[in-house]
Each structure stands twice: as C-alpha cells, then as structure tokens.
Amino acid sequence: MRLTKRGVAAPTAIVAVGLLLTACGSRSGDETTFAATESCVDTSGDTIKVGSLNSLTGTMAISEVTVRDSIALAVDQINADGGVMGKQIEVVGEDGASDPAKFREKAEKLVRDDCVAAVFGGWTSASRKAMLPVFESNNALLYYPVQYEGLESSPNIFYSGATTNQQIVPALDYLKEEGITSIYLVGSDYVFPRTANDIIKAYATANDIEVLGEDYVPLSGSADFSTILNKVRSAQPDAIFNTLNGDANVAFFNEYANVGLEAATTPVMSVSIAEEEVASIGVDNIEGQLTAWNYYQTVDTPENAAFVAAYKDRYGQQKPTSDPMEAAYTSVFLWRASVEEAGSFDVDAVRDSAGGVSFDAPEGTVVIDGENNHLTKTSRIGVINSTGLIDTVWESEGPIDPDPYLTSYDWAEGLGGN
Known part of the structure; x- marks a missing residue:
C-alpha cells in the first residue's frame, strides 16, 4: 500500500469554512x-x-x-x-x-x-x-x-x-433513483441519529420525499421495537432509514421480521450496520437489506x-x-x-x-483534506447477501471531496454550517 503526499486543491466552498472549526456547526x-x-x-x-x-x-x-x-x-x-x-x-x-x-x-x-x-x-x-x-x-x-x-x-x-456528503446524501440519492417517495426514520437517541435525521428531512423536503414518521430508542439493545415497527407497518413507507447503533440493531431486525416486514417491500437503508453487525443480527433477519458505506470486505x-x-x-x-x-x-x-x-x-x-497526504487504502486511494481534516472517499451502496457479506450495487465515479458543512447543497442552508 503506497503512502504519498499530493497537492490537493480544496473546493472553494470548503476553503470558505476555514481551518479552525469546532463542534457541531460552530x-x-x-x-x-x-x-x-x-x-x-x-x-x-x-x-x-x-x-x-x-x-x-x-x-x-x-x-x-x-x-x-x-x-x-x-x-x-x-x-x-x-x-x-x-x-x-x-x-x-x-x-x-x-x-x-x-x-x-x-x-x-x-x-x-x-x-x-x-x-x-x-x-x-x-x-x-x-x-x-x-x-x-x-x-x-x-x-x-x-x-x-x-x-x-x-x-x-x-x-x-x-x-454526510460521502454517505447519507448518496444513500438518499440512491433511494430517490430507485423510486422511493416516502420514508420512515428510526434511530438511537443521541447526537448522530438526531442530527442525521434533520439533514435527511431537509433533503426530503427539497426532493419530494415524504417522511411518514420518526422514532428514537435509547442506545441500548434492551429497546422494545414492537410499537415502533407496528407504526411503520401501518404507515406503509417505501423504505426505512435506519440510524440505530450497536446491539439495538439486533432487537430491531428481529422485530422487523416478527411483524411481517420484508426487504422486497419495505427495505431498510442502514448507515451503521457493517459485516460484523450482520453476523450478530443473523443473516436470515437482514439478507437483502441496504447499507451505505465507503468500504466492504468484497471491494x-x-x-x-x-x-x-x-x-x-x-x-x-x-x-x-x-x-x-x-x-x-x-x-x-x-x-x-x-x-x-x-x-x-x-x-x-x-x-x-x-494536507494532501494520501494512502492506497483497502477501500481505494484516500487523501487528507488539509482544510477540514477529513478524507476524500468513494461512496458505496451495498446489499447484504446470503453469506453475511455485502455486495456493492452502486458506487460513486471516484472519491468524493469532504463537505462536512454541506455548503454545496442549497437545501442544507441553516442546518449548522451554511
């Protein structure tokens, strides 16, 4: 794996953010x-x-x-x-x-x-x-x-x-291209899911996607999903966007199957489930579901x-x-x-x-953006297969420059960084 340093021209919008930035929009x-x-x-x-x-x-x-x-x-x-x-x-x-x-x-x-x-x-x-x-x-x-x-x-x-622009936004773009017009949001109750869902709702409003519900559970596998998933079943969304973390996903997908939901009719797009979590959830409970990441074992x-x-x-x-x-x-x-x-x-x-340091990583070449300390990364949408691995069904044409404040999206204005 090669390590090099490159001169990387940061996008003007990113440069405008400046080097010295701190927590959540400040x-x-x-x-x-x-x-x-x-x-x-x-x-x-x-x-x-x-x-x-x-x-x-x-x-x-x-x-x-x-x-x-x-x-x-x-x-x-x-x-x-x-x-x-x-x-x-x-x-x-x-x-x-x-x-x-x-x-x-x-x-x-x-x-x-x-x-x-x-x-x-x-x-x-x-x-x-x-x-x-x-x-x-x-x-x-x-x-x-x-x-x-x-x-x-x-x-x-x-x-x-x-x-966000290297994972959640491409996941939403993929769902839109697949004809999804309504979604239901389920997440753990802490910073990432709540902020991510604010971004998802802003995207949805700008792209004629209806958000039919939004529910959160404590960051714990002890959460009871029966009420939430019965609400999902009644709402009949085209897809569920899942921002649950940790072993709460095990309880979620067990109950998802129990209430009769299926990937073919109500797919789940997850952004925190990777190969390790698939094994814990059980392939039978999650085969055919969607994920958004930058790397899979199958790359x-x-x-x-x-x-x-x-x-x-x-x-x-x-x-x-x-x-x-x-x-x-x-x-x-x-x-x-x-x-x-x-x-x-x-x-x-x-x-x-x-800034400009690069590495030929397993996911592909990544480069440090010296303006914001994030990496260029290739976005990949995957489907969980019967062996518990994840197959890429879509990937970006190349590495995507990081835009942590979503300054390049008009619909994101006012979310915290624009």
Missing part, C-alpha cells in the same frame, strides 16, 4: 490558540506511544472490538516495516465502555498521563464530542474512524470515516485482498472486515505518513503537513 476564530497544556510526549527513546480507545464492553462492544483489532494490526505492520521515524509504536489500550463520560476520562488519561502522540478510536458521536474538548485543550490528536453526521471540523481531530482491490488476508490470518478466517475497522486501520498509516512528512511528532507540525 466555528472558532483565528485567535484560537493551542498548546494550553505543554505536551509530555517522550520522543527520546526507541519507542513512541499511541492510544487505542474503544468500547470493549457495553452496547457498542459489538462494533468497536474489531476496530481495536484493526488498529493493532496496522501498528504491527508498521512496526515490522521499521516503525515511525525509526521508532517502534507502543499501544496503550483503554476501554470507553460505551459511555461518553468514560471516553472523556480515558482520553484525558492517555493524553496527560500516558503521554501518547496520538489516539485512535471512538465510535458514537456522543463519545467524539465528549473527547473533543480534551484534544483541543491539550492540543493533542484524535483519529476518529467512523462515519458521522457532519457539521464539525476540529483542528485536533482527523476524520477517517465518511462525512475488489489488491490492497483490500492483502488487508482481508492479513486480518483473517491474525484473528480467524471466520472474522469479517468492515468499514469502520478499515478506516481505523487506514488512519494509523495516515498518521505515520503525516509524521514522516513533518519530520516530527509535534502536533502542530503533523497537522500542518497532513
């Missing part, structure tokens, strides 16, 4: 200062520490354990290839326990006590937003590997998962063949790969390339050197 001014706390990263020895912060327990463990595993795989491969600037990477692992407060606590520990050079991890937007002030106030780096709702760009976070590239083989050799032939774990894996290589481009582990130097 923008910090040029007077923002970093390094409020002096870095304690030790670069004097033969090793360099990084943090791996994922939910290894709780409702999100179904998704995040494999992200931890893919980070470890990337680190081992980099160490075998000589490390980073001649130093071997030492991983300090922590459990966010599916709790945003715990993610913040562990992020503080990794940055202030363990003195790591970067942290890789997080999944839910609630966990990311809980960690964001830690990384900004300490001028530290977080590499966040999961698709999210957009409307954010922090100078201390590199977003290696999709932003046909030499880089992906090597990645899948290495992952299965390490963790078991029955273990699938998925989009968030591929994005996490990719982010470790991008960090190394940015450090080596900078010739330093210093956060300001790494950030200043990152």
